[in-house]
Structures are given as structure tokens and as C-alpha cells.
Amino acid sequence: MAFSSEDLSIMDSIIKRYPRSRSAIMPLLHFVQSKAGYVTNEGIEVIAQLLDLEAAEVTAVSTFYTQYKPTPVGEYHVGVCTNTLCAIMGGDAIFASLKDHLGIGNDEVTADGKVSLEHIECNAACDYAPVVMANWEFYDNQTVESAKELVDSMRAGNPKPPTRGPNRLVTYKEASAVLAGLNDGLAHEGVQAGEPTLLGLKISKEGK
Amino acid sequence: MTKLAPVLSAYWDEKDSFTLEGYKRHGGYKASEKALTMDPDAVIQLVKDSGLRGRGGAGFPTGMKWGFIPQGDNKDHYLVVNADESEPGTCKDTPLLMANPHVLIEGCIIACHAIRAKHAFIYIRGEITHVARRVNQAIADAYAAGILGNGIDVVLHVGAGAYICGEETALLDSLEGFRGQPRLRPPFPAIAGLYARPTVVNNVESIASVPAIVMNGAEWYQSMGTEKSKGTTLYSLSGHVVNPGQFEAPLGITLREILDLAGGVRPGHKLKFWTPGGSSTPLFTDAHLDVPLDYEGVAAAGSMLGTKALQIFDETTCVVRAVLRWTEFYKHESCGKCTPCREGTWWLVQILRDLEEGKGTEADLAKLLDLCDNIMGRSFCALGDGATSPITSSIKYFREEYIAHVTNGSCPFDPVASTLFVGAGA
Numbered sequence: 001m002a003f004s005s006e007d008l009s010i011m012d013s014i015i016k017r018y019p020r021s022r023s024a025i026m027p028l029l030h031f032v033q034s035k036a037g038y039v040t041n042e043g044i045e046v047i048a049q050l051l052d053l054e055a056a057e058v059t060a061v062s063t064f065y066t067q068y069k070p071t072p073v074g075e076y077h078v079g080v081c082t083n084t085l086c087a088i089m090g091g092d093a094i095f096a097s098l099k100d101h102l103g104i105g106n107d108e109v110t111a112d113g114k115v116s117l118e119h120i121e122c123n124a125a126c127d128y129a130p131v132v133m134a135n136w137e138f139y140d141n142q143t144v145e146s147a148k149e150l151v152d153s154m155r156a157g158n159p160k161p162p163t164r165g166p167n168r169l170v171t172y173k174e175a176s177a178v179l180a181g182l183n184d185g186l187a188h189e190g191v192q193a194g195e196p197t198l199l200g201l202k203i204s205k206e207g208k
Numbered sequence: 209m210t211k212l213a214p215v216l217s218a219y220w221d222e223k224d225s226f227t228l229e230g231y232k233r234h235g236g237y238k239a240s241e242k243a244l245t246m247d248p249d250a251v252i253q254l255v256k257d258s259g260l261r262g263r264g265g266a267g268f269p270t271g272m273k274w275g276f277i278p279q280g281d282n283k284d285h286y287l288v289v290n291a292d293e294s295e296p297g298t299c300k301d302t303p304l305l306m307a308n309p310h311v312l313i314e315g316c317i318i319a320c321h322a323i324r325a326k327h328a329f330i331y332i333r334g335e336i337t338h339v340a341r342r343v344n345q346a347i348a349d350a351y352a353a354g355i356l357g358n359g360i361d362v363v364l365h366v367g368a369g370a371y372i373c374g375e376e377t378a379l380l381d382s383l384e385g386f387r388g389q390p391r392l393r394p395p396f397p398a399i400a401g402l403y404a405r406p407t408v409v410n411n412v413e414s415i416a417s418v419p420a421i422v423m424n425g426a427e428w429y430q431s432m433g434t435e436k437s438k439g440t441t442l443y444s445l446s447g448h449v450v451n452p453g454q455f456e457a458p459l460g461i462t463l464r465e466i467l468d469l470a471g472g473v474r475p476g477h478k479l480k481f482w483t484p485g486g487s488s489t490p491l492f493t494d495a496h497l498d499v500p501l502d503y504e505g506v507a508a509a510g511s512m513l514g515t516k517a518l519q520i521f522d523e524t525t526c527v528v529r530a531v532l533r534w535t536e537f538y539k540h541e542s543c544g545k546c547t548p549c550r551e552g553t554w555w556l557v558q559i560l561r562d563l564e565e566g567k568g569t570e571a572d573l574a575k576l577l578d579l580c581d582n583i584m585g586r587s588f589c590a591l592g593d594g595a596t597s598p599i600t601s602s603i604k605y606f607r608e609e610y611i612a613h614v615t616n617g618s619c620p621f622d623p624v625a626s627t628l629f630v631g632a633g634a
Contacts, residue, residue: 017363019284019327020403022385026368030334051385064387064543065368067334079335083296084487084533085447085519090627121371121537123335124293124302126446126519127453130628136337143629164306165338175337178344179366187345190338192225197303199453200443201221203469204212 003046007035011050014180021051025061027180029068034176038069067179074109074116076154077172079133080147083122090130090143095119097144102151114155127196128163135175137162140194165190210461212469213432213440215420216413217456220307226342228349231310237355239419240317251322255418257426259438263300264290264374264411265485265514267437267503270418276398277323277406285325286407287316288383288397289415291332291343292367292374295486296537297517300442301412303454305332305339308416309346313355313362315415318422320360323408327361331379334367371541375589376409378543389545390589413442433459437502437513447482447520448474448626460505463518464497477522481605485514487534488594490601491527511601526621527606528613531598532560538595549592552583556599563610566618573603573610 003011011031015024025047032043039062041055048055062068080095081087098117102110109116125131128140132147139150140163153160159169166186170178178184214220224230231237243251256271277285289312293301305312316328330347332340344364350356365383372378373388380402382388401407417439421429429439437459443466446452450471457466463482473479479494484501490511492499499509506513521530539553559576562568580596587593603610612620624630 020384023365023383025385026382027366029368030366061385061387065334065370067367067369082533083537084530085297085521087533088521088525088530088623088626089447090629092623093627120335121540122294122296122298124299124333126297126299126517127444128299129446129452133335136335138336138338162338166341170337178337178341179334179368181340181344181364181366183344183348184341187338187341188227192223193220193303193307196451196453197307198217198221199451199470200212200455200457201214201217203455204214208212208469 002042003035010182011046015050017181022053025051025058026065029062030176030180031182033069034173034180034182037173038072072109072113073172075114075171076134076159076169077116077118078151078154079118079120079123079136081121081123081129081131081133082119085122085126086130094130094132094142094144094147098147098151101148110155112155115151128194134159134162134169135172136179137165137169137175139163162190164194210457210465212455212457214456215440216304216311216416216442217307217454225307226309226346228310228346228353231308235423236310237314239422240314240355243318243321243422248322248324251318251422254426255322255421258421258429259426259433259436260414260417260421260429261437261503262411263413263417263441263515265295265512267513270410270414273398273408273410274319274323276396277408278399279324281406284327284403284405285323286402286405287319287323287325287328288379288402288407288409289316289328289330289412290374290376290379290409291330291412292379293412294333294371294374295488295515295517296534297444297446297483297486297519298515299444299446299517300454300515302336302339304412304416304442306342309343310350311416311419312343312412313346313350315418316362317355317360318418319408319410319415325408326359327363329363329365329383329402331365331367331373331383334369340364340366370543371537372543372589372591375591378589379409380407387543389543392588434500434502434504436504441516443501443516443518445470445518445520448477448522448525449520450474459502460500462498462500466518467497473520473522477524480521480523480525481527481602482521483517483519484511486517487519487537488590488597489514490597491605493605522626524621524626526564526619526623527602527609528560528564529619529621529623531602532557532564534598535560535595538591542591546587546592548583548586549595552579552592553595555579556595560599563613564619566613566616568614570611570614573607577603
């Protein structure tokens, strides 16, 4: 795919956020993923040209960070936390059952291109363990069954909404645009906090 | 009994707490208005007097950090907020930003004024889309309202899944557009930080604590906490407890007190081990329930307050499995720059994997400790040091459990018993 003149003007606006252009590499890589679904060679070349770098310099950055994908992921990229706490609370069982249910392994995509699977590290939601992420949106307090239902809903083209996030699950490309710093207008959707976040405040208001 | 003291979290239960309107309803942006009329040095002095210490793990006094920025040097200065929350167990900045991003922006304005910076960058980890969305919208709303853009600019920068970028100099390299690898210090960021300019790097919670200090004064902040650990902070309770969640309390509360409020360890089970401040802080056991959770108290008991990430594990949990998983994490996240960390964490995983599967020997324990000894303090940053914490502390408290894996020839625990949905037919 080629980048349109509109894409290039967005990329230019991303570069202008920074005092020095090279700082824009990371949001530009997120932007490339928002267009292509992964980091394409063409995307690397365009970034290199815009920032006056060698393609190898951009590639060196891209390959350092696990969120920049060298091959296409699914429309819905599912991450199961298998760091210690989530793993022990059920994350290992969830990850094993999703692999089995989807018939794919770690870092693989279903044949219909809908769902990809990855075991992820601690995602800063331990009070909601076990945690599953989809396109980096929160699915809190998961079980083996709820996680299977989640991926089934994705494959049926009607994914369940995140527990703390917008009213609908955006696609991987749409989420990548948010990570590039673009505004999708969905910030006001979803709860301000889940119950565990508010627990201490609630107890405090009870006078404790 | 220590009482909870919600300051940062005071209005999180209001549905629109994350909006500009919701924030202003409770005096939002009054503190920055006030601070901008003050002499910058007076703001630094106020934060020094408050006793606020860094909430990202190290506990360095915030005002003192600000005071290190050279003045009158005719160079650009920068504020960089570390929102790369990734330490296993740590989950305080993420809910804070989701519920109230404006308090961070207001803190940025005050801090920029104090250190004479025109630019602040908020470096958020890349795996939390909705938080990036909320912060970005809050910045846009602050610009639209004329709160930002009058001499102070705030830019959101989203990471891409590297734990190492939570280390402040790796974060700076990443923000400059390079692979996130730590720098040798000195020079410290206060002298040569972002773009080799004087830079303050602060944790989200540290900066978010500043507006309340400006409004209520240093004495008010000093009145909470313990002798050297002042103020309130977010304690994040997770794991095998009845009610996990965020508890904002004065520094010095104990795990026993927090567990009481949270309904205790899950019914029918008892506390086995826990982390006071994430996986990089040495493990505690049920012998440490009454340790005051402040910087000094936790250090005196042999660990670190860290990020106040209280991960609770009950007796169904295999400590070898837990430590192996953390070690796999450090191995995966080691940036590869320093040999002791890059190679050492790889060997730690091999040995622990054998031990967990019952294929290890007692001599492996000595080898693990020897490896840890050769990693600790021998790399540019603290990632390698952190990797040794769960290993050395678990061998100290649970050596017999390691040995049981050796004599059994397998892990004596049933992983199903430690899941949340055990008995739920899952």
C-alpha cells in the first residue's frame, strides 16, 4: 500500500510535535501500523526519508520494541497476561485454552485473519487479575470461559466491548492510530474507574 | 489503626472525573494558577518542604531533584513524566491516569514553572490504549481552554512495549528515537538529559501529588506519613485476597491493616509470600505483616518500598514457579547492553526451569546465588539487580521448597489450586 498525501501530512504533523525530528520515530511506527496492520518495509522507508535517516536506523528501533510487529497480526490482537500474578490466578490456564480453542500458537494468527494471540507481560491491572488485553484495551477479571467467548465474539465480527474502555472494541489499526497520538474521539466513553480502583475510596467514605 | 487518606483518589468515584469539567468542579487548575504567580524557587522550596519523595520506586526527594536543574544557563530545560508503568504488580499510575489525567497536566505546569522548562513530555507505555486516549484528550482540552500553550507545552509520547524504558535514562533514549537502553551516569539527567539538556524525570504519582501540595501547603502534607516518608500514596493490593484494589493511605500503613480493610486473604487460605513494591523488591512473608510500609521501614526489613505493589500469594502458590516466571520476564526485558544482565538472566532461567521441573540439584541453589552475586551491581541500570531480588529472597525464606522439587523430581504443587476460578467448574 502507498501512503496518501493525507497520510504524509499527518506524519508531518507528528514530526512537528518534537523539538528534534528523530523523536517522532515511535509514533510514526505506530502510525504505519495503523495503516498496514504491521511495520512494512515501505513504512520503514517512508519514515527514514521523512527523518533523513537510513532505513537500517529505523529498523533497529522497530525491532527493539515488541509492539512493532514484523508480520500482520489479526484484526483483534489478543494478549493474555502470563506474568507471575496473572499466570497463577488463571492466566496460564486461559492462555492454554485459547491456543487450543483457536488452534494457533503464541504470536500466530487465525486463518481468517480475525484473531492473533500473544502472551504478554504485566499490563498494570493486577487488581483485575487475570487480565486479557485486546488491541491493548482492558478485559478484566477473565476466566477460561469468558476469554473463549471473547474470541468467539471477535470471529463472529461482533467483539464484546472492553471492561474499561470505549463502548466498542476498535480494530488493531484503529488502536495503533491512538498510540500514534491521534484522537479518535472515544476518550469520553467507558467507565472512569472499575470497582477495585475505587475500593479504598469507598472504604474510606465508610469512615475507615 | 491507620486511616485511609484519599487525596489523589478523592474524586475518582465521580463518573466524569476524567473530564476538564469534572476536574474543575473540585478546584482543578487553581493550584497551577497560584503556582504561576509564585517565584519558581519558592515552588521548589515548597515541594522540598513538603517532604514529597519519588513514587516511581527509588524514593528520591522530588524537590531536591528539581533543585539540581542549573538555572540561568540559557539552555532549554525539559520535564519528562515517566508513565511507563510496567513493573510486575504495579498498577497505580494507570488507573490514576484513566480516572484523572488533568491532575497530571496541572502538576506538569507547576513543575515546568519551577524548573523553568517550556516543554513537558508524558511517556506512557504503549499497551494501554484507553489511557493514551484519555491523556491525549485531556491535553487537547487543556489547550482549548487556554490552560496549556501559554508558554508551557505538554506532549504525549506512547511507548511500544519495553519494560526497560521505565528506567529513566533508557526512557530518554527511547524518547529521542533510539532503542531504549540505559545510559552511564554521570552525567545525570539534571545536567544532560533529553537532547543533552537539563531534564527532570518524575513518576506520574509524584507529579500528580504536587497540585494538592501547592493548594494545601507543605505543613499539611508533612502532617501525613512518618518521620522521613511524608504524605499519602497509592498502595495497590492484588492476588489471593478477598477484595483487591487501590488503597490511598499515609505512608507507614502496614499490610496487616490493608488486608483487614480488603477482607483478608481468600477464605480458607493463608498468606505465604508477598512483594512490597513489585517483583524487583525482595519478597516478604507472613513474618512481615507489621512492617511499616514507608521507605525506611521496608528497607530496614530487607526489601524496598518500590512502587507499593502488594502482590499477595497464598499457600497454594509454588514459589519456584512464581520466581521462574518473574525471571523469564527479566530475561525477556533485558535490553542486552550489559553482559552480566543479558547473559546472567538467561542462565538464571535455565537453572530455575530445571529446578521447577524437578530436574535440578541442590548444588543449583548455590549456582543461582553465585550468578546473582555476579549480576547485582554490575550493570548500568537496576534491571539486573531487580532480577536477583525474587531469587535471593525466595531461597532465603523457602530453601526447603526448592529442595522439595529436587527430592520429589517434580513440582509438588497443583497449579489449578492457585487459580481464582478453582472449584468454579472452569
